[in-house]
Amino acid sequence: xxxxxxxxxxxxxxxxxxxxxxxxxxxxxxxxxxxxxxxxxxxxxxxxxxxxxxxxxxxxxxxxxxxxxxxxxxxxxxxxxxxxxxxxxxxxxxxxxxxxxxxxxxxxxxxxxxxxxxxxxxxxxxxxxxxxxxxxxxxxxxxxxxxxxxxxxxxxxxxxxxxxxxxxxxxxxxxxxxxxxxxxxxxxxxxxxxxxxxxxxxxxxxxxxxxxxxxxxxxxxxxxxxxxxxxxxxxxx
Ligand SMILES: C[S@@+](CC[C@H](N)C(=O)[O-])C[C@H]1O[C@@H](n2cnc3c(N)ncnc32)[C@H](O)[C@@H]1O
Numbered sequence: 001x002x003x004x005x006x007x008x009x010x011x012x013x014x015x016x017x018x019x020x021x022x023x024x025x026x027x028x029x030x031x032x033x034x035x036x037x038x039x040x041x042x043x044x045x046x047x048x049x050x051x052x053x054x055x056x057x058x059x060x061x062x063x064x065x066x067x068x069x070x071x072x073x074x075x076x077x078x079x080x081x082x083x084x085x086x087x088x089x090x091x092x093x094x095x096x097x098x099x100x101x102x103x104x105x106x107x108x109x110x111x112x113x114x115x116x117x118x119x120x121x122x123x124x125x126x127x128x129x130x131x132x133x134x135x136x137x138x139x140x141x142x143x144x145x146x147x148x149x150x151x152x153x154x155x156x157x158x159x160x161x162x163x164x165x166x167x168x169x170x171x172x173x174x175x176x177x178x179x180x181x182x183x184x185x186x187x188x189x190x191x192x193x194x195x196x197x198x199x200x201x202x203x204x205x206x207x208x209x210x211x212x213x214x215x216x217x218x219x220x221x222x223x224x225x226x227x228x229x230x231x232x233x234x235x236x237x
Contacts, residue, residue: 030200037201040209041228045221052226059090061192064223065163065232066094069190074099074160080145080177081168082106083124085131087194091165092135100160102138103152105145105177112144115169116199145173149180158184166204167194174207182215189235190222197228208233 019031049068053060066072074097079088082104092102110125130140141148145168162184166174174193178185185191193204212218217237224231 026202029202029206033201033206036209037197037205041221044219044233045224045228048221048231049223050226051223058087058194058230059094061223061225061230061232062087062090062094065190065192066091069222069232069234070095070161070163072097074101075163076101076103076158076160077163077165078103078105078181079165079167080105080149080173081166081194082131082140083108083126083167085133087165087167088131088138089133091163092133092138098137100137102133102135103141104138105141105149105152107144108142109144111168111170113170113172115203119169145177145180149177153180153183156184162186162189163192164189165192165194166207167192169195169198169203171203171207174204175210178207178211179214182211182217185215185217185235187235187237190232191219191235192230192232194230196224196231 019027023031049064051060051064072095075095077091077095077100079091079102082088083106085104088102088104108126108128108130110122111119112121114120115123130142141152164177164181164185166177168174168177191208193208196204196208198204208219217235219233219235221228222232222234
């Protein structure tokens with residue numbers, strides 16, 4: 001859809017007509033989620049720590065969360081979307097507590113569906129190759145989330161502060177994992193998102209909103225990159 005600038009009344013009318021007449025389903029979804037996002041963040045991120053960093057320096061957010069909110073205590077760290085293991089490895093290094101446990105979930109076959117036009121099904125595939133971490137605290141659960149996370153969640157007994165890291169990009173994968181883990185998600189659980197506002201808030205952000213609505217949960221933003229693409233929330237209800 002031709003994006004009219006929304007900075008004056010005539011442009012706003014053009015934008016509205018464009019959306020109504022020519023907008024695709026994705027345009028409508030984007031419009032709704034972006035509008036909602038402004039109100040939601042005004043409330044939930046009012047006390048958040050805002051950080052400036054580039055993608056390659058994502059550790060800055062992880063370090064802040066580990067030091068300020070986890071306090072270097074032992075964690076049960078569960079990452080959904082491991083790929084080559086960059087963020088998983090970063091957490092193994094940051095939280096050196098011998099009692100911490102690290103679980104990584106991935107099919108290593110890449111995204112199971114298209115993520116917009118730029119990231120077709122299979123993006124991030126490692127042809128099934130599982131990365132090695134050389135750390136006895138790490139365990140990889142190999143397979144499609146939809147075939148592994150339910151059984152894992154049923155048999156899992158949390159021992160430590162629970163930190164979930166959602167890095168699967170897709171709405172479907174993120175919402176599925178949150179729903180399957182919901183029996184363990186309690187006030188105090190920390191959840192990190194790697195692409196929170198990507199694609200106009202229609203994926204990871206939308207999954208968190210829908211999870212909270214369906215499961216009567218709420219959250220506050222603890223720390224975020226200034227554009228909210230990467231952030232950490234704490235479940236408050
Ligand atoms: C953006 S990559 C993860 C990047 C990684 N955390 C890093 O720091 O390099 C997303 C990963 O999610 C995985 N993924 C997405 N949906 C999945 C699903 N339903 N089941 C299994 N893996 C999935 C893909 O295979 C891909 O490896």
